[in-house]
Amino acid sequence: MKLSNDLRAFCDRLGHDFERPELLIRALTHPSMSSSTRGDNQRLEFLGDRVLGLVMAEALYDADSAATEGQMAPRFNALVRKETCAEVAREVDLGTVLKLGRSEMKSGGRRKEALLADAMEAVIAAVYRDAGFEAARALVLRLWGTRIAMADAVGxxxxxxxxxxxxxxxxxxxxxxxxxxxxxxxxxxxxxxxxxxxxxxxxxxxxxxxxxxxxxxxxxxxxxxxxx
CATH class of the missing domain: 3.30.160.20 (Double Stranded RNA Binding Domain)
Known part of the structure; x- marks a missing residue:
């Protein structure tokens, strides 16, 4: 399966080339575009949420060896919450490649925080399924960048x-x-x-x-x- 030019450009922004492009396409397909022959991104979103959580928990654990569980918990919550996922999605211009039904598109779905956040998590899962945990981990750490170091402020x-x-x-x-x-x-x-x-x-x-x-x-x- 070949990716369109806009999806190839999106892969460049992500920093990941998909061996299985169908995973990316599913990750970007909102339920409003699903059908009996076209799956949506909800299952990948479920998985991506867990992959993101593990990456962030490990990053925070390694970043501050003196931090208590009580200190790490709010930092973790700030890094994995929907607002942060949507912010990262905007930075890679994910909204332009979302596959939406007509009603969602007309109501501004490409800019909706919940849709962007869900799709970002689905993309993380797609990378995980395509190339394994280390690839997904590298992707998350690269895209979240300085947010991890400044998690107290984000919180x-x-x-x-x-x-x-x-x-x-x-x-x-x-x-x-x-x-x-x-x-x-x-x-x-x-x-x-x-x-x-x-x-x-x-x-x-x-x-x-x-x-x-x-x-x-x-x-x-x-x-x-x-x-x-």
Missing amino acids: QDAKTALQEWAQGRGEPPPVYVELAREGPDHQPVFTIEVRLAGNRSARASAGSKRQAEHAAAQSLLSELQGGT
């Missing part, structure tokens, strides 16, 4: 952490601007941009203003903490 409420970051440097507090609201009234998708002094900003989309603000704040925090 905080992102808006609070960003405000504290600005205050600690004598800067004005962050400003949140609604850029767009799309989709039907019962299932809106909000796009929010958070702005700091010095033209630093980040944006995110989610099903509520609060979630979009949180995701935007977390994205900007990740940039700031990473020294970008």
